[in-house]
Amino acid sequence: MDLGNHAGFILASYGLSILVVVGLFAWVVLDGRAQRRRLAELEARGVHRRSQGQSQSQSQGMGMSRSAQPTTGDAR
Amino acid sequence: MRLIDYANPTRFLGLVAKILPWLAGATIVTFAVGLWLVFFRAPADYQQGETVKIMYIHVPFAWLSMFCYMTMAASALGTLVWRHPLADVSAKCAAPIGAAFTFLALATGSLWGKPMWGTWWVWDARLTSVLVLFIMYLGLIALQETIEDPLRAAKASAVLTLVGVVNIPIIKFSVDWWNTLHQPASVFRMGGSTIDASMLVPLLIMAVAFSLLFVWIHLMAMRNEIIRRRIRTMRMIEAAGAE
């Protein structure tokens, strides 16, 4: 395979793309691992979200708005 | 199976877990086929020689930079109009990916321009529009990072994303009017494409491969963000309980 006179430019553009895409990928994977580890730590300490912790919490309405709200994780 | 069914993140995470292996496989296979076609089958251009190989990544990046913004715009509508709880997760996670792809569109374009035009950068219409798009991505990320409250950040960036959607055609038109030196769009030109099938097929396969890659990374980033917000909620509950 001959890339001609401008092989450097072709390799540089493919190389840079691979670098950025792999970097993005690594960031997402490592971030995911860190988040799951933190979640496991919290669960090990016995912290529950409202949607899981019916047994401990007093009267938790299961209305649509209540059960939909905390889903993205807002404790407001 | 409606979109609203996946308003529940637990169900969404279940779906993601089922889809991801297939998506990963499809992405890798498509890339393998695409790259094989590009490097061993696609002919050299009679004018541009082998540098035309840059086109097979440059053009998908440019398409995806716009596709990603459209994803964010759809998510912004989801946030503001339907208040879909996953819409702002989607918008927030698409922004860095879009910025990365836009950066790569600019960088590969620059690396293609140097041997072809003899300069790294020309202020021509398309390059300039993509540069403005890149700055808009960075502005959106900056806004998301500056506002601490996730819900408020989501709404502010949704408004800005929609303002951007309205303005992008105007910016494109103004910049086109301002100057043009770039080659005219040749794939989706009226009256059929002028690019030969031996080049078009690898280009389309590469475009599909990069789109699959985008969906893959986007879904993984969304999963991370959902877990991040759960952790945030749990920490707040823990802090409230400790009082």
Added chain:
Amino acid sequence: MNALLALFAREWKLAVRVGGGALMGALFFLIVVTVVPFGVGPDLNLLSRIGPAILWIGALLATLLSLDRLFQVDRDDGGLDLILMGESPLELVVLVKCLAHWAATGLPLVIASPLLAIFMNMEPIAIGATTLTLLVGTPALTFTGAIGAALTVTLKRGGLLLAILVLPLTVPVMIFGVSSATAVLYGGMPFTTPFAILAALGLFAMVLGPVAAAAALRHAGE
């Protein structure tokens, strides 16, 4: 209607009196234009060629700098909550606030530009054209900037972020403003074509700006 007129009068008075900072914009404009020759050299031919562009860039920066106080003062003293609860449509309130803000900060820039154009060794016809384009173009900048001001209203130091968010959106105004101002210098293109588009952009921003800024303010207040 009376409420809106009263709001206009209030905004204008607050902006022009001591501590309002309306004339700061014009002063900043003067300094930007003065600094340029130090950067590019005192070549009068060059200065007269780039003069319209310098005036436009100076006006753009001066407008952006003054915009961060557009809603922040009201938020600090609680006036924003009253406006949000008030009977007048929020979009119209934002429109009136922008108009008052422009009258207090944008208009001085337009009035100062012919004087500064003399420093740039511009020809009378170019001075007239640039002043006219600034008169039509600066409201568009204010309306577009209002979106950024509303988005960053909850932030302590939103000024720089405001500029980052708004500058890409002002590219079309900049392009057509400078194009029509330089069209009279070089010919080849009629003045009216880019000027008409500039006016259209101004009208468009007058609609989009208040609507988007009002949406942002409502969500920020929630």
